[in-house]
Amino acid sequence: MNLEHLKALVAVVDEGTFEAAADLLRVTPSAVSQRIKALETSVGQVLVRRRVPCTATDAGALLLRMARQVQLLEAETAAALGTGSSLRAPLPVAVNADSLATWFLPVLHQAAGWEDSALDLHVEDQGYSSQLLRDGAVMAAVTSDPVPVSGCRVELLGSMRYIPVAAPGLRRRFSSPGGMDWAAMPVMKFNAKDTLQQQLLAAKSVQQAPPTHTVPSSQGFLAAVRAGLGWGMIPELQLSGELADGALVWLEEAAHQDVALYWQAWSLDSNRLARIGAAVREAAIDQLRPGTRQEPSAPSRAGNRRQK
Structure with missing residues (x-):
């Protein structure tokens, strides 16, 4: 396969449009289109869904990963040969927002x-980030999935502890x-994927859904809980003195949920x-709690939760 064609595929998926990919590659949109068509002809399958943003098909995801x-490897080989000192290899990595904030x-x-790498972070829920590995969107991920994605290595990092807290007045x-x-x-939630609060309510056999506020921001979520808008499950790592100074209170003595986190990366x-x-x-060793392996159904925090 032509290397320039593979680069065009990466650019189209990453940038979202043929025009933006052309700007990145410093060619015309027509040239990008021709490269994608040539690549699709060579494999006999459609690789890109031509919409905004452009996305890879299942076949395209396989080639995207290879690309x-x-x-x-091209960047590392160039560096080893002394010809790629200015070539920064992109490092797309998925990380859940609570981890990114702590x-x-x-x-x-x-x-x-x-100086040889360009970090490209994808903020995604730890329960969904392994899918980005399967799609070829990232090379590594912080995930709650202990089952290795095909072609990846997996190792346990530790556990994040979440505790139910609220403003004293709300309690x-x-x-x-x-x-x-x-x-x-x-109660608070980050978005539709955020289920930690609902899991605690289900454990208490609460049938009626309480009033629910949605705040899709890491700092905003904590600020909303402090303001008394609702209670929420907050990572203990994000609580820097709020419990000690009384700004927040524990809703139930010793109640918590531990979420095991894993590092999955390509076996490359x-x-x-x-x-x-x-x-x-x-x-992870410095800050996470020692973890034990959990099943894939471990509690999950919202996809863009705690995004700044």
């Missing part, structure tokens, strides 16, 4: 010193000698992949 691997930050500090309003009125007390002999894997592992 990214080729790009990475324990993953040291990885960004390390990546700031990598007082819905407290009684008989306990908390969970069915009436407003790549210095860049090994380097980011080491950085992720180091950050």
